[in-house]
Amino acid sequence: MSEQLLEVRDLRVVYESDEETVHAVNGISFSIGKQETLGLVGETGAGKTTTALSILRLLPDRIGKITSGSITYRGEDLLAKTPAQMRKIRGESIAMIFQDPMTSLNPVLTVGDQILEALELHNDEGKSKEELDRRVEEMLELVSIPAVRKKDYPHQFSGGMKQRVVIAMALACNPGLLIADEPTTALDVTIQAQVLAMIGELKEKLETSMLLITHDLGVVAQTCDKVAIMYAGEIIEYGSVEDIFGDRPHHPYTVGLFGSIPDLTVDTDRLKPIAGLMPDPTDLPEGCKFHPRCPHCQEQCKTTRPPVIEKDGHLIQCHLFAKEEEAGV
Numbered sequence: 001m002s003e004q005l006l007e008v009r010d011l012r013v014v015y016e017s018d019e020e021t022v023h024a025v026n027g028i029s030f031s032i033g034k035q036e037t038l039g040l041v042g043e044t045g046a047g048k049t050t051t052a053l054s055i056l057r058l059l060p061d062r063i064g065k066i067t068s069g070s071i072t073y074r075g076e077d078l079l080a081k082t083p084a085q086m087r088k089i090r091g092e093s094i095a096m097i098f099q100d101p102m103t104s105l106n107p108v109l110t111v112g113d114q115i116l117e118a119l120e121l122h123n124d125e126g127k128s129k130e131e132l133d134r135r136v137e138e139m140l141e142l143v144s145i146p147a148v149r150k151k152d153y154p155h156q157f158s159g160g161m162k163q164r165v166v167i168a169m170a171l172a173c174n175p176g177l178l179i180a181d182e183p184t185t186a187l188d189v190t191i192q193a194q195v196l197a198m199i200g201e202l203k204e205k206l207e208t209s210m211l212l213i214t215h216d217l218g219v220v221a222q223t224c225d226k227v228a229i230m231y232a233g234e235i236i237e238y239g240s241v242e243d244i245f246g247d248r249p250h251h252p253y254t255v256g257l258f259g260s261i262p263d264l265t266v267d268t269d270r271l272k273p274i275a276g277l278m279p280d281p282t283d284l285p286e287g288c289k290f291h292p293r294c295p296h297c298q299e300q301c302k303t304t305r306p307p308v309i310e311k312d313g314h315l316i317q318c319h320l321f322a323k324e325e326e327a328g329v
């Protein structure tokens with residue numbers, strides 16, 4: 001078995017208030033290998049961000065709860081860590097880039113001081129101020145920002161440059177895993193490609209693994225090794241980019257998502273809308289959660305959660321495929 005960096009097993013997460021319980025993540029399992037990029041795709045509300053926040057233990061206090069499952073990073077149980085241990089892990093081992101760069105940037109500090117702060121917080125080797133300063137300049141140059149601009153404030157940068165500063169901050173401590181949640185959605189279309197290309201290059205250079213959350217199938221095809229398709233808090237299909245974009249059979253939801261199955265050589269569109277709505281996460285349907293929208297829905301789909309069927313590492317959670325397997329297709 002290849003060594004996995006991150007392993008998530010049967011994770012379940014709810015948001016609980018006095019009025020209602022939102023079932024945001026409903027038993028998902030996946031792993032990310034060293035230097036691998038996993039794309040997490042799905043419509044709004046599928047539970048992608050909740051998954052990311054669970055790994056970092058950043059779910060909202062009191063409301064967000066992990067109700068079962070396990071998350072291990074380099075073999076260590078993240079759910080057993082104290083808040084102080086988690087802060088260390090977030091600074092040194094697992095970094096996150098959010099959609100809006102201003103979530104991560106402090107408007108009253110120069111960008112140089114912010115990168116320096118990230119470095120100082122985890123300066124276990126006791127590097128000198130000069131060494132840290134050099135590292136700040138190095139990080140800025142790594143994201144193609146001239147080192148002299150370390151004295152500038154976030155508002156003096158364009159959106160794309162701000163996100164590059166955030167990338168520099170996230171990578172400053174050389175994390176093993178980078179979680180990027182829609183890292184380019186807030187940017188101009190022309191800048192999006194540049195920023196993504198930069199993330200891809202840096203991740204190769206620094207040998208970082210990545211969990212990339214996106215709505216954009218074109219981005220997935222270009223950036224990811226593996227893809228997990230999420231629907232109503234479940235991973236309904238998982239495989240290599242070739243599995244997902246190739247002309248193998250797919251989950252009916254994936255088929256809907258792609259409109260028609262595109263191939264890797266053709267420019268892919270953003271997700272196509274599927275008829276019907278995502279189910280209410282406070283009152284999820286029995287059986288397959290996609291059944292109310294599925295063109296192939298049968299009786300058992302309404303009552304029984306489908307098994308996960310695997311073919312050469314390509315996983316599909318659907319009764320259609322279970323039937324095929326029984327019939328020996």
Ligand SMILES: Nc1ncnc2c1ncn2[C@@H]1O[C@H](COP(=O)(O)OP(=O)(O)OP(=O)(O)O)[C@@H](O)[C@H]1O
Nearest residue numbers: 015022024043044045046047048049050051060281
């Ligand atoms: N703080 C919260 N309190 C209650 N419900 C929440 C909270 N945060 C998210 N949810 C709900 O949990 C479900 C999953 O949300 P999540 O943000 O994980 O989805 P997502 O796949 O990241 O969507 P998007 O593509 O819009 O970012 C949704 O139904 C959402 O409304």
Ligand code: NI
Nearest residue numbers: 048049050181
């Ligand atoms: Ni999200």
